[in-house]
Amino acid sequence: MLDIAIIDYGSGNIRSAQKAFLKAAESFDVRASVKLTNNLDEISKASHLVLPGVGAFADCAAGIQKVEGLWPLLNQRVIKDGVPFLGICVGMQLMALEGHEYHVTKGLGWIDGLVRPIKPKDDALKIPHMGWNKIYAQTAHPIFKDIKIGDEGQHAYFVHSYHMDMKTSSQCIASTDYGGAVTAVVGQDNYIGTQFHPEKSQALGLKFIQNFMAWRP
Amino acid sequence: MLKKRLIPCLDVKDGRVVKGVQFVDLIDAGDPVECAIAYDKAGADELCFLDITASNENRGTLIDLVERTAEQCFMPVTVGGGVRKPEDVRTLLLAGADKVSINTAAVFDRDIVNKAAEKFGNQCIVVAIDAKKVSGEGEAEKWEIFTHGGRKPTGIDAVDYAKDMDARGAGEILLTSMDRDGAKIGFDLGLTRAVADAVKIPVIASGGVGTLDHLVDGVVKGHASAVLAASIFHFGTYSIEEAKQYMAKAGIPMRLDGYGD
Numbered sequence: 001m002l003d004i005a006i007i008d009y010g011s012g013n014i015r016s017a018q019k020a021f022l023k024a025a026e027s028f029d030v031r032a033s034v035k036l037t038n039n040l041d042e043i044s045k046a047s048h049l050v051l052p053g054v055g056a057f058a059d060c061a062a063g064i065q066k067v068e069g070l071w072p073l074l075n076q077r078v079i080k081d082g083v084p085f086l087g088i089c090v091g092m093q094l095m096a097l098e099g100h101e102y103h104v105t106k107g108l109g110w111i112d113g114l115v116r117p118i119k120p121k122d123d124a125l126k127i128p129h130m131g132w133n134k135i136y137a138q139t140a141h142p143i144f145k146d147i148k149i150g151d152e153g154q155h156a157y158f159v160h161s162y163h164m165d166m167k168t169s170s171q172c173i174a175s176t177d178y179g180g181a182v183t184a185v186v187g188q189d190n191y192i193g194t195q196f197h198p199e200k201s202q203a204l205g206l207k208f209i210q211n212f213m214a215w216r217p
Numbered sequence: 218m219l220k221k222r223l224i225p226c227l228d229v230k231d232g233r234v235v236k237g238v239q240f241v242d243l244i245d246a247g248d249p250v251e252c253a254i255a256y257d258k259a260g261a262d263e264l265c266f267l268d269i270t271a272s273n274e275n276r277g278t279l280i281d282l283v284e285r286t287a288e289q290c291f292m293p294v295t296v297g298g299g300v301r302k303p304e305d306v307r308t309l310l311l312a313g314a315d316k317v318s319i320n321t322a323a324v325f326d327r328d329i330v331n332k333a334a335e336k337f338g339n340q341c342i343v344v345a346i347d348a349k350k351v352s353g354e355g356e357a358e359k360w361e362i363f364t365h366g367g368r369k370p371t372g373i374d375a376v377d378y379a380k381d382m383d384a385r386g387a388g389e390i391l392l393t394s395m396d397r398d399g400a401k402i403g404f405d406l407g408l409t410r411a412v413a414d415a416v417k418i419p420v421i422a423s424g425g426v427g428t429l430d431h432l433v434d435g436v437v438k439g440h441a442s443a444v445l446a447a448s449i450f451h452f453g454t455y456s457i458e459e460a461k462q463y464m465a466k467a468g469i470p471m472r473l474d475g476y477g478d
Contacts, residue, residue, distance in 0.1 A: 013310050013341075019288050055338030090338075125219075126419045126442055128340050128388055132220045132262060132472040148474075155220065155472045157293060159315075159340045159388075178219055200293050200315065202257070202475055 002032035002213055005046035009038055009063040009070065017052045017088065020199035024209040032213060038067045048213065049074070049083055052199075053090030057099030057115055057162065060090045061107065074108060078191050085191040086212050089160060092186065092193025096164050111171050111186045111193070113164040120179025128161045133176045135184045135196070141173050143185070143192055143211050147204055149174070154204040156184070156196035163195060190217035220472040221436050222262035222443035223461055224421060225450045227252055229298075230269050232278030234451075250285045256450075257290040259457040260475030264290065265318075265391075265445060268298030280312045287313025297345055297391070303333045310337060318343035318391055321364045324371055324378075327385060334386025343421075344387040348375035348408055349395045358407045367395035376411050383416040390416060391445070394424040401427025401448075409439030421445050429455060429463040436469050 002025075006017050018036050025032040035042060043049065051074075053060045064070050078085045087095050096107040099115040107115070118129055132155035137144060148154050158176065164183040166172045173192070174185035186193045192212070198205035228235050233247045253264055266286075268279045276299065283296055296309050297318030306317045317337075323330050323344055334342045347367055352359040360375035379390055392412050394405035404422045413420040419442035422435035426446035435444040449455050455463075465471040 013287075013313060013315060015284075015311070015313050016287050016291075016315070019313075020291050023289075023291065054341060055336075059338075127417055128419070129219065130340070130389065130419050131222050131442070132475075133218070154474045158219075159293070161340070197293075200291060202260075202291050204474075205291055 002030065002048055003046050004032055004034045004048045004050060004213070005043050006034065006036050006050040006052060007038065007043065007070070008036045009060075009067050011053045011055060011060050011063050011090070013054060014052045017050060017199045020205060021050070021209055021213075024206045025213065027206060028210040030210065030213050038070065040069050040073055043070070043073055043077065046083065049077060049085045051085070051087045051091035051094065053088065053094060055090060057090060057093055057101040057107075058103065058105040060094060061099065061105050064094070071108075079110065082190045082217070084212065084215050084217055087191070087193035088199070089195060089197060092195055093162065093164055095186065095191065095193045099162070101162050110191055111164065111166075111188070112168040113166040113171070113183070113186065115162050116165045118161060118163050118178060118182055122179040125179045128159055129178045129182065130159045132156065133158055133178065135174045135176050137174045138169065138172050141185075141187070141192075142215055143173070143187075143208065145211050147207050147211070155201070156198070156204055157200045158196045160195060218470050220262070220470045221464070222421075223432065223457060223464070223471070224263045224265050224443055224445040225256050225261050225457065226265040226267055226423070226445050226447045228267050228269055228447065229279065229282065231275045232282055235269065249282050250289065253286045253290050253294070256457065257292050260461065260472075261292065261457050262443070262472060262475070263293040263295065265295045265297070268296070270299065280308060283309060283312040283314050295343055295391075297343065303329065303336055306333045306337055306342070310341060316341045316343050316389070318345045320345040320347065323382065324362055324364055324373065327381065330382055330385040330387055334388070339386045339388040342387050343389045343391050344382040345391040345393065346375060346379060346382075346412070347393050347395050350405065350408065358411065360408050360411070363395055367398070375408065376415050379412045379416050383418050387418060389419045389421065391421045391423060397425025399448075400425050403427065403431040404435045404439055406434055406439045409435060409441050413440035413442070419443060429460055432460055433464055433467040433469065436464070437467070
């Protein structure tokens, strides 16, 4: 039985993430408990960690810092213990070295990238990048198992004004196109992050969540 | 490429859908959650709940239906109506709304938009603008903000106001023409284009849809990022799929992989 901890550090709408995990588990017949928690004990014991996040990078980083011991515990569990980890939206951005939103804020530093404003080449494109867009894999990854991506593929739901500017392309798993390439999925080893919202991406999202639950990095 | 969005809107009063919804195979057409599930399955790109409950006592029913919707719909949901302070935004977000729309409160106290955007992120703050044309024939077109369901003029220019809302941190504008609302003669395309071209954020066109060509016009001529409609879908005049296929055939980039999810 999977023990999935969705980390609750006061950032916005995390119920949707929990409901989507429960729905994916039910639809694909996976036995899983899905908790919203900021309890360090529970996070220490979880088999899978999920870090959601909406709002500003600095606020979210401060939210994690406010839960005493959570920041080092995340490093411990993800980098040392190798527990499967999924960051969503700002939760994904927090995996970067730094966020450059309003001012510079330190991230978890697992992904060699900086979070910067999206700057589409076409000036007429609206910011936020809001709505359904396609994703293009840069490297094959089990997280996309049985999901049709690319030009003929399904869409994922995005809503963001900042994205991760990658220093190392090897950690960029997928991108989307919005007046140029925008980072959509990052990861390495046992950790992965999505700029889009799997919990809001209907069929593609539920399948993606199932793949995460089945992932044995 | 980012797709244009098609958004069905449900008007909700005391926890029930009003204006009526008549899908073919719904057991209870007045239950907003059932309607939401049906639209989710049909491939709607987002959903909008507009609470028109007059009193504050029944706010709990709205929270409850947002919670129940979030349990079963895995698509973005915007909730609006009666949002007066940042605390109301928080309550709705915690219940499961992805975006919250602020209408009258922002007209009378524009700072609420700054406060809400700073606290919750601009991606979840939608400013709803109800506007009416106030210029006469032969004059340069001009629109004014109206409140109280279009009854009270405010003297505020709609385009200037939209620009200010953009600057204050709104993530999106839900723009309704009060002249066209319910009239089924199409969006006020002059208004839609004037606002969409003036702001950096996406604009949802609303008010007046009676045919599928109206949806196309909202994007092509009105420059809207998303189009919202209520009755043409509720009464089964057109399905979400038909509408999206029609828009795609007209050359608009649409997401056509969402059905039957």
